Amino acid sequence: MSSKQHEKAAISLRDVCVDFPVFNAATLSLKNRMLQSMTGGSINRGAHGHVTVRGLEGITLDIRAGDRLGLVGHNGSGKSTLLRVLSGIYHPTGGTAEIHGECVSLINISLGIDPEATGRENIRLRTAMMGLPPAESRARMEGVIDFSGLGDFIDMPFRTYSSGMQLRLAFAVSTAIQPQVLVMDEWLSTGDEDFRHRAEARMRSLVDNTEILVLASHTRSLLEATCNRVIWLEHGRIRASGPTQDVLDDYFG
Numbered sequence: 001m002s003s004k005q006h007e008k009a010a011i012s013l014r015d016v017c018v019d020f021p022v023f024n025a026a027t028l029s030l031k032n033r034m035l036q037s038m039t040g041g042s043i044n045r046g047a048h049g050h051v052t053v054r055g056l057e058g059i060t061l062d063i064r065a066g067d068r069l070g071l072v073g074h075n076g077s078g079k080s081t082l083l084r085v086l087s088g089i090y091h092p093t094g095g096t097a098e099i100h101g102e103c104v105s106l107i108n109i110s111l112g113i114d115p116e117a118t119g120r121e122n123i124r125l126r127t128a129m130m131g132l133p134p135a136e137s138r139a140r141m142e143g144v145i146d147f148s149g150l151g152d153f154i155d156m157p158f159r160t161y162s163s164g165m166q167l168r169l170a171f172a173v174s175t176a177i178q179p180q181v182l183v184m185d186e187w188l189s190t191g192d193e194d195f196r197h198r199a200e201a202r203m204r205s206l207v208d209n210t211e212i213l214v215l216a217s218h219t220r221s222l223l224e225a226t227c228n229r230v231i232w233l234e235h236g237r238i239r240a241s242g243p244t245q246d247v248l249d250d251y252f253g
């Protein structure tokens, strides 16, 4: 266990912007420019004709231990981009992001899986990517294999698994450690009936025990049941921020 784990989790964003360069958007038609007013961030053309999409703009936000923060917003409003900044996957192209606390992101649980490697090798790889030292990774190995329910298939290449088996492994390893900061895009639910029940219990325990939860969702009841504050994003900016019920009434109303 690292000494970092004894510090409380805290996140502080100051005037964060994220710009995406787009290399094959030479001809932006008027139609495209009109669409941008309904969805997505702003499309800009620089001095040399380079096109960028601004995914986030001027985001200032403090998240403290105990916060359960929900993110709402229409398609392209910046929810996934913000989740990626909070997980350290994206660095802001403007402003600053300070993130203290060990973070697990359940945005794309199959990312980084090597299809040629066996299930066991993939557990080793993924736990290393999650920052676990080799001894801790070894100590958790049997627990992850048990949870996955893959039995002898654990020593077969990942590419030979059915899609449900692939998700079982990805879920079992992604949820193997209790993070201080948990970042999710919708509620993760996967597998057949039996696995779904076990996965639900594991998710509930992770969510209950994490210091900070950030959950992007389009489902009002999920946000109401899980979050104590909500941010409404629009065109990459914060349109409203406050107690869950107030923001959801405005957004869904």
Ligand SMILES: Nc1ncnc2c1ncn2[C@@H]1O[C@H](COP(=O)(O)OP(=O)(O)OP(=O)(O)O)[C@@H](O)[C@H]1O
Pocket: 020, 021, 022, 039, 040, 041, 042, 053, 054, 055, 056, 073, 074, 075, 076, 077, 078, 079, 080, 081, 082
């Ligand atoms: N890799 C990328 N390259 C270029 N533009 C991007 C990239 N990723 C996101 N964007 C742009 O950034 C803006 C925000 O996208 P983002 O995926 O964060 O939205 P979202 O709120 O998660 O949408 P959804 O609800 O549809 O998942 C959009 O305009 C999108 O086009």
